[in-house]
Amino acid sequence: MNFGEGRDHLTICSVSTPMGYGGISVIRVSGPKSFEITQKSLKKKNRSFESHKAFLDEFLNTQTEKSIDEVLVLPFEAGKSFTGERVVEISCHGSPVICTAILNELCRNGCELAISGEFTYRAFMNDRLDLVQAESILSLIHSHSELGSELALRQLKGELSDKLTHIKDDVIWCLAHIEAGIDFSEQGITVVEDTVLISKLENVQNSFKDLLDTYETGRVLKDGIVLVLSGEPNVGKSSLMNVLLGNDRSIVSDIAGTTRDVIREDILFKNLKFTLVDTAGIRENSNDPIEKIGVERSIKERQGSFINLVILDATKPLKDQHELIFKDLNLERTLFILNKVDLLQKDELPAKQAELKAILGSIIDEKPYIFDDNSILFTTCKRSETKQQVLGRVYDYWIAKFAHIESVSVSSARQREELRQAYDLLEKVIAGLKSQLGSEFIAFDLKDSLMALQRTVGEVYDDQILDKVFKEFCLGK
Amino acid sequence: MGLNSYPVNIPNTFDYDVIVVGGGHAGIEACLSTSRLGHRTLLVTSNKDRIGYMSCNPSIGGLAKGHMVRELDVLGGQMGQVADETCIQFKRLNSSRGPAVRGTRVQSDKIKYSRRMKNIVSTQPNLFILESEVKALVLDGDACHGVILPDLSKILSKVVILTTGTFMNGVMHFGLKQIEGGRIGDKASVGLSDQLKSFGLDVQRLKTGTPARLHKDSIDWSKTQEQFGDTNYYPFSFSTREFPQLPQIACYLSRTSEETHDIIRKNLDKSPMFCGIIEGVGPRYCPSIEDKIHRFADRDSHQTFLEPESLESDLIYLQGISTSLPEDVQDQFLRTIPGLENVKVVRYGYAVEYDYFEPTQIEKSLASRAVSNLFMAGQINGTSGYEEAAAQGFLAGVNADKFLRNLEPLILGRNHAYMGVLVDDLVTKGTREPYRMFTSRAEHRLVLREDNTIDRLANTSIGIGLLSESRVEELLNIKARRASLLSRLKETRITPTPVVQAKMVELKTAALLKSTTLEELLRRPEISTAHVLNFLGDVKDDPNVLDAVEIEVKYSGYIHRQNELIQQAKSLEEFKIPSDLIYYDVKGLSNEESEKLTRVKPLTLGQAQRISGVNPSAIQAMIIHIKGRKLLKENSLERQHQQ
Incomplete structure (x- = not known):
């Protein structure tokens, strides 16, 4: 990354839409000469570039005088654009050939190709964006769903920043009062009671917790739901995977243990990305060392998923299932698929359900878990509605249990890391206040917490934060 | 203008090496340190009987101020000893809070304090006192060569230190009635600040008051x-x-x-x-x-x-x-x-x-940027308080010595001393109201304690050279005793024998579960050094050693974290800003930021970051700019090389 010296006064250009064939592509030009350079290649001469007024024209190759494409030109005056500089957005037909020709033309007339992340860098430098907003642009670009886009837009509008700033004010208030208590103790004033500080900080802590809870929503909306399929060999995991995918990705055979490795596939359902993970069948006494590794990976994979699908063969007695099937399973995040129901009679189903409940009840004795009937599904891979049935249930289940759609949410791992730190430090502060720890130590922890919070909104920078943010940007954004 | 640039027209003979203008708390420390460091020094004061006079409250120390008095004492200043000698009431403030924010304050006998200081100054070899007023500085271009008295006679010197307190253009207010003067019974000093104003120095007014x-x-x-x-x-x-x-x-x-x-x-x-x-x-x-x-x-x-x-x-x-x-x-x-x-x-x-000079116009050595050979200390720099004045007077004196001997100035770090915080704040942030030290001004407060002053500053002090041999020995002795006690606590283990467990019951603390070092035992809140000494048998020592070690052990977790933060801050503190950087060229700085940075001329990004009104994004922009510059230079060098 070298946005600094030497490039400051350049006018830069780049294709802002993904490269490839599509309806349209947008080329963005930013910098002091963007209007002049664009004008040079337009068919109609002496146009007046009015901010936010689009016009149609032909974009010419100035050497051959031939038209490259019919384009829609949208100028933005300095101070009113994304980067804060004069910007022109040129919409052309979506073809790499056209885009490249236009970029060549622009560069011939004085533009430089933009470095990855340079537009956002300029916007940041010109105070058009704060760090959180810069990150949310990244989220917006990478977002795989409408919900995700909406979330990223909210952050872009600064809602998360606003919320954090609000919390920050409370922390600063407490810190200021603790400091005043230390430095003005001679004057015989009780600046603030510890109980007031404690209750205020507990509120702040709750706000942190709420925000931290939204992280999963943010991540799912941005990166999709990770769905892990596991079960004994030959219960139909791969068949189900194929039904969900709608093609024949996994090798399916009647020989147990065909899927030895973990297979991942992405699909789009209700505008949300689902990453389906098919794992090796879980069984013991396998003499195949490679398969053994596969089993271990299957169990591990389940721990990192948002939702587990545990597939059971409904035609066999459930109590015969291998015990590893239920090992380290987070029941709150698990849906049970009783597969091959086409081989059963309809009146057998309630008994099957009861049988499963009984087994689950016996394996989780440490804490009473209220079993959710929605977590059991009867399926058959022979029916085409199965895809709708399974993914629909997963979607509803996740939304009901884990999503925070209404609130502002935290979507980057960096933000979550900082918030988590701020939260843990507050815990120390509150404990310190309750145990009458020296005020300077309480202030120290609180200041540390405040710093983590400030890093979240990007108020305290170090090399790494900015590097981290800008590195993630792809060209032209 | 660097510290070491000598003026072109150096007079052939000087009457003195150093002239100190003003005999208040800053002036005393300044003239004592230069004369003790071997420079022929003249103290000019308008009233000999008011040397070391406490114009307002009759006490020395307080929160953060007490810290500075101790620092001054270890470094070789005078204030602490005289405050001790004349103490008529002692208090340790915040004694119920943690060790870093406890502050010593003594009420001093105001008459005896002043008398004692006058005596010390009068009997100091190499130091001369003149009862007079300074009307102006002897200036040759922008170099100062001495002072001009009311009868227009000149006294020449290599360095002048201004510690004029509230006297520059001082006006006293009694209701709506106004009288010219810097303190009741004393005349104001008129002319000096106007002369300096003509050099483009930013002169502002401050106010202070005193009760009946x-x-x-x-x-x-x-x-x-x-x-x-x-x-x-x-x-x-x-x-x-x-x-x-x-x-x-x-x-x-x-x-x-x-x-x-x-x-x-x-x-x-x-x-x-x-x-x-x-x-x-x-x-x-x-x-x-x-x-x-x-x-x-x-x-x-x-x-x-x-x-x-x-x-x-x-x-x-x-x-x-x-x-x-x-x-x-x-x-x-x-x-x-x-x-x-x-x-x-x-x-x-x-x-x-009274008049003060906006302190962003001085270097961290307290030397004026605009006029060479001139140092300023105390209220003239916008501070309030005897301790703040004494600390600056001392540093101005020591740095006048460094300057005269062509050595690097003494600049104390923010993580070394409150005195370092004081100077960095003044020079970096400036002040619009009388500046007073608070513990909250020190971001590394947990390691700037009264109890560890010796550990922080002993080596610096030896480098300054103001302490007598016997006092240096005393310092090193205390340091060594602390270190030895600490290592014995770390090394000595006690095991859960019936005798030891009985002792635990006696000390009202939980029984030992396993073999434990005395250091670990001391971490228990209810255990003090006195308790653990029982297990060492022969050790007896004064609080100076015991308290410091106890605090170091009990709060080691926090102290460790504070030190980590200091290390983290180091990368910015050590990131040097090229002196020829033109801030207006740095993309991403607001006009206000460029202006402030140009005025303060911070030496490092750490300092730049503390300038009020300079946002973190500006620091980022500077990093990118400076790194980019370096890259550009390297590239062009490479290109030259290839050609």
């Missing part, structure tokens, strides 16, 4: 509450053996009432502060009584301490009630305070307005 002095026999003490000092003594100076030397006295507490406030409210139009006569900004943390009543309208009473100024006088200082209201109003409202119904005022309260 009362005659002790006119007070009905039965209506006040007696307040004694502490009886566990921790003198400022590591060399003080006998403490306290003087009889200890009590102070007396009383309070203002609604009636007091009514009288003051009714007369606000006679206060120069409220009718706009005073332009100077006063200290927000030490407001006058009329200010307090105006700003904290909901409070029906303010406390005041009646403090005897000296064992030798009848004067009582009325702490917390500074005022510039007319004398008749003072008489009226004072009489509403319990105990003061028939009070006789010996001297009325008043406010002083």
Whole structure:
């Protein structure tokens, strides 16, 4: 990354839409000469570039005088654009050939190709964006769903920043009062009671917790739901995977243990990305060392998923299932698929359900878990509605249990890391206040917490934060 | 203008190496350090009898200020020893809070303090005193070569240190009446600041105030509450053996009432502060009584301490009630305070307005940027307080020595001393109100404690060379005893034998579960060093060693984290800014930021970050700019190389 010296006064250009064939592509030009350079290649001469007024024209190759494409030109005056500089957005037909020709033309007339992340860098430098907003642009670009886009837009509008700033004010208030208590103790004033500080900080802590809870929503909306399929060999995991995918990705055979490795596939359902993970069948006494590794990976994979699908063969007695099937399973995040129901009679189903409940009840004795009937599904891979049935249930289940759609949410791992730190430090502060720890130590922890919070909104920078943010940007954004 | 640039026209002979203008707390430390470091020094003061005079409250130290007095003592300053010798009441403030924010404050016998300081200054070899006034500096271009007296005679010197306190263009306000002067009974110094103003120096006004002095026999003490000092003594100076030397006295507490406030409210139009006569900004943390009543309208009473100024006088200082209201109003409202119904005022309260130089115009050595060979210290730099003044006077003296010997200046880090925080704040942030030190100004507060002053500064002090051989030995001895005790605590293990467990019961602490070092045992809240010494048998030592080690052990977790933060901050603190950087060229800086950075000329990004109004994004922009510059240079070098 070298946005600094030497490039400051350049006018830069780049294709802002993904490269490839599509309806349209947008080329963005930013910098002091963007209007002049664009004008040079337009068919109609002496146009007046009015901010936010689009016009149609032909974009010419100035050497051959031939038209490259019919384009829609949208100028933005300095101070009113994304980067804060004069910007022109040129919409052309979506073809790499056209885009490249236009970029060549622009560069011939004085533009430089933009470095990855340079537009956002300029916007940041010109105070058009704060760090959180810069990150949310990244989220917006990478977002795989409408919900995700909406979330990223909210952050872009600064809602998360606003919320954090609000919390920050409370922390600063407490810190200021603790400091005043230390430095003005001679004057015989009780600046603030510890109980007031404690209750205020507990509120702040709750706000942190709420925000931290939204992280999963943010991540799912941005990166999709990770769905892990596991079960004994030959219960139909791969068949189900194929039904969900709608093609024949996994090798399916009647020989147990065909899927030895973990297979991942992405699909789009209700505008949300689902990453389906098919794992090796879980069984013991396998003499195949490679398969053994596969089993271990299957169990591990389940721990990192948002939702587990545990597939059971409904035609066999459930109590015969291998015990590893239920090992380290987070029941709150698990849906049970009783597969091959086409081989059963309809009146057998309630008994099957009861049988499963009984087994689950016996394996989780440490804490009473209220079993959710929605977590059991009867399926058959022979029916085409199965895809709708399974993914629909997963979607509803996740939304009901884990999503925070209404609130502002935290979507980057960096933000979550900082918030988590701020939260843990507050815990120390509150404990310190309750145990009458020296005020300077309480202030120290609180200041540390405040710093983590400030890093979240990007108020305290170090090399790494900015590097981290800008590195993630792809060209032209 | 670098410290080491000598003027072109150096006079052939100098009368003195150093001239110090002003005999207050800054001037004393300045002239003592230069003369002790071997420079022929002249102290010019308008009134010999007012050397080391406490113009306001009769006490030394306090939160953060006490820290500085101790630092000064270890480095070789004078204030701590004299404050110890003349202590008439001792207090350790915040003693119920943690160790980093405990502050020592002594009430000193004001007459004895001043007399003792005058004696030390008068008998110091290499140091001469002239009772006169400085009208102007001898200037050749932008180089200072001495001072000009009222009879226009010149005294030449290689260095001048200005410590003029409240005297530059000083105006005293008694109600709406104004008298020229820097302190009651002393003339103002006129001309000096105008001369410097002509160099483009930014000169501003500040204000400070002092309360009335009362005659002790006119007070009905039965209506006040007696307040004694502490009886566990921790003198400022590591060399003080006998403490306290003087009889200890009590102070007396009383309070203002609604009636007091009514009288003051009714007369606000006679206060120069409220009718706009005073332009100077006063200290927000030490407001006058009329200010307090105006700003904290909901409070029906303010406390005041009646403090005897000296064992030798009848004067009582009325702490917390500074005022510039007319004398008749003072008489009226004072009489509403319990105990003061028939009070006789010996001297009325008043406010002083004076000139100061915006301190971003000096280097971290306290040398002026605009005029070479000139240093400034104390209220002239916008500070308030005896301790802040003494700290700067000392540093100006030491840096005058460094300058004369062509050595690097002494710059204390923010993680080394409150004195370092003081200078960095002044030079970096400047000030618009009288600057007072607070513990909260030090971001590395947990390692800037009174108890570890020696550990922090002993080596620096030896480098300065002001301590006598025997005092250096004493310092190193204390350091060594602390280190040895600490290592013995780390090495000595006790095992859960019946004898040891019985001891644990006796100490009211939990039984041992396994073999434990004494250091681990000391971490238990209920255990003190005295307790663990039981297990070492022979060790006996004074609090100077025991307390410091205990704090180091008990709070090691926090101290460790603080040190980690200091390490983290280092990358910015050590990121040097090229001196030829043109801030207006740096993309991403606002005009205001460029302007501030250009004025302050920070040496490092760490310092730049502390300039108020410079946002973190500006620091980022500077990093990118400076790194980009380097890259550009390297590339062009490479290209040249290839050609």
